Ligand SMILES: *[C@@H]1O[C@H](CO)[C@@H](O)[C@H](O)[C@H]1NC(C)=O
């Protein structure tokens with residue numbers, strides 16, 4: 001059986017062996033030995049070492065072959081060029097292949113990407129003052145629920161799952177409103193939907209060896225045959241949103257102009273001109289929200305987990321961060337406002353440094369969408385080519401962050417007076433240019449509120465006393481699996 005499979009596998013490889021045809025003026029192709037497989041293993045097993053080695057030998061940009069495809073890699077020098085040329089590139093095309101949400105959700109979120117970005121920018125990030133009290137209450141809710149008074153030390157396992165739930169409560173409130181977010185099943189659906197989806201997406205794209213499009217179809221097969229791990233979550237969402245939507249439609253009819261709209265995305269979606277209140281498309285509403293969950297929860301949750309581990313791993317900062325938090329807490333009599341939150345400049349700097357150390361090697365891969373793209377040094381890549389941004393090189397740029405750019409310098413941004421959400425040429429954690437993550441202002445605020453409240457109430461440490469380490473999945477980092485011990489801070 002195994003022999004037969006191996007034979008078929010070799011046959012397939014044999015049939016598809018073709019040396020990649022590169023057009024004129026392409027960046028240099030890094031030599032390889034096995035056709036089709038090319039650099040796949042070196043790339044996936046240790047992205048950082050492999051790319052750094054290539055950079056040293058070939059400079060940038062250069063081409064490699066992964067999963068049967070030629071891809072181009074750029075680093076510190078050419079990433080800004082790519083970001084600037086936003087008409088020539090699109091990240092959406094890459095996501096479509098890697099994470100084919102359009103095959104899983106009934107409504108293709110990628111065609112609506114501008115709508116989603118605008119919604120996030122205007123309805124969430126643009127209304128933080130309005131949302132502030134709710135966000136703070138929701139962050140505290142989950143902290144109290146899971147850790148609470150903590151008179152005896154409490155061990156928390158699966159920190160990333162824990163922080164996803166912290167974020168989920170708040171995003172559920174913003175998306176579906178106060179009432180729906182009271183329900184634990186809603187918060188749980190928000191917290192685990194992304195995770196359940198990711199189990200399929202983060203398979204290495206082995207089928208791309210055969211045909212680039214094959215991977216996309218293979219990973220979405222289970223969904224098409226009725227096994228859809230997110231269907232049960234969407235059922236929960238629809239079940240809880242139905243009475244709310246119906247009630248609002250009713251109230252609008254009765255109250256007319258004196259109807260008071262709620263401040264949540266559900267209300268916003270209902271106010272769109274294509275919303276039909278006589279036959280509500282609940283699948284569409286739940287797909288819109290599922291995309292917000294997908295974009296917001298895992299990412300914010302992971303940043304929160306990283307932040308907590310960075311705090312635990314840097315005991316030299318504990319006193320300073322606590323001093324700042326407790327001074328502000330006294331100043332505002334325990335009633336923190338957005339303005340107070342923004343005064344914590346050490347916390348802000350710590351968060352920025354935590355982001356800088358996220359550890360993703362690639363952040364926003366892009367595909368060329370125009371006929372070609374020519375880098376300023378003359379190298380040209382054709383339409384459809386994926387270009388990977390080796391962002392690690394920028395985030396640890398020695399010319400910007402000093403010769404010890406790799407070390408964790410928690411308060412280095414205090415004197416520079418730069419917020420954690422401010423993007424620049426080397427700080428690429430939110431992508432860059434006009435397509436930079438529109439949810440970053442929200443994410444940074446949640447992180448501030450979370451660590452502020454943790455600082456005021458608890459001591460946190462690892463069970464083993466070791467500094468927690470992230471692990472890598474290909475080019476992406478995953479927070480440590482270590483448990484953390486929370487202890488009540490004595491006044
Ligand atoms: C970007 O695309 C446009 C339109 O196809 C093209 O004219 C231009 O040369 C491209 N830019 C670069 C730097 O290649």
Ligand SMILES: *[C@@H]1O[C@H](CO)[C@@H](O)[C@H](O)[C@H]1NC(C)=O
Nearest residue numbers: 345414415416417418419422
């Ligand atoms: C820091 O920057 C903000 C706006 O970016 C500005 O309002 C503030 O005065 C600055 N503070 C210092 C100490 O430079």
